[in-house]
Amino acid sequence: MNGRIRHVEKSKFVQLREDERRVRKALILDATIKLFSKKSFDEIGMRDIAEEAGISAASLYRYFPSQENLFVExxxxxxYAIQKALDHRLRDLEQNGGVSxxxxxxxxxxxxxxxxxxxxMMSYLMTKGHQMPLPIIGRFIEVRRSFIDQVDEVFGMSGYKTNSRLLSHAFFASLTGVLMNFRNDLGREKEDVRRKIHNLIKLVAAIFVHGATPAMETLETARIASEH
Known part of the structure; x- marks a missing residue:
């Protein structure tokens, strides 16, 4: 009986330790995200994150072995948050006029x-991610793949049933390219910047909607020709 009690107490202790670890990791991640809303990657160090999270820098490394590992997490x-939000919006759009x-x-x-x-964080990983260790890059690619799956779904809803993956990658690159080039347009008010980006995105979407089919047919013809 005493042995069973000790086993139960040990299990509870282990569970408490695991719960504490999860809470601390969540605090660190929240602190990192908060700092990224104020500063660029080059301005943020592990000490800054530790201070924001209310822990020591030494404790920080117990949860994340490197700055890159922490940023990717x-x-x-x-x-995942944007995927959840977009999935919710996709369902709303389906019920209110359809998805385009x-x-x-x-x-x-x-x-x-x-x-x-x-x-x-996305900008940093897209431009500097290749410099990170392979396991970290692998995690980033895995999550990015699930986001591209959402773009695939939208292309499917728009009637594209073949080669949608290639279209999804091209479309995602176009969206991020517009944002990275014009998001901080100097000398413009915030709403003017948003309006300009909206107009560019509408143009990109129109090009894909009206030009994707002939473009894909051209690529397919070239592929077949190269095989003969």
């Missing part, structure tokens, strides 16, 4: 414009 958390490439694209860019931390 924070970005993954943010990307343009409406989906505007939802994506508005989310990224309104969430500075997500945009900052």
């Amino acid at each position: 924070a970005f993954i958390q943010e990307l 490439l343009e409406r989906f694209a505007l939802e994506v860019v508005d989310y990224l414009m309104d969430n500075e931390s997500t945009f900052q």
Whole structure:
């Protein structure tokens, strides 16, 4: 009986330790995301994050072995949040006028414009991610793949049944390219910037809607020709 009691007490202790670890990791990730909403990657160090989270720098490394590892984990958390938000909006759009490439694209860019931390982390990983260790890159690619799946779904709803993956990658690159080039347009008011980006995104969506089919047919013809 005493042995069973000790086993139960030990199990409770282990569970409490695990719960505490999860809470601390969540605090660290939240602190990282909060800092990214104020500063760029180059301005944020592990000591800054530790101070924001209310723990020592030494404690921080117990949960995340490197700054890159921490940033990727924070970005993954943010990307899951945007996926959840976009999935909810997709369901709303289906029930209210249907899903279009343009409406989906505007939802994506508005989310990224309104969430500075997500945009900052995404920009960093897209431009510097290749310098990170392979396991970290693998995690980023895995989560990005699930986001591209959502774009695939929208192309499917728009009537594209073949080669949609290639279209999804091109479309995602176009959206992020517009944001990275014009989001901080100097000398413009915030709403003017948003209006300009909206117009560019509408143009991109229109090009894909009206030009995707002939473009894909051209690529397919070239592929077949190269095999003979």
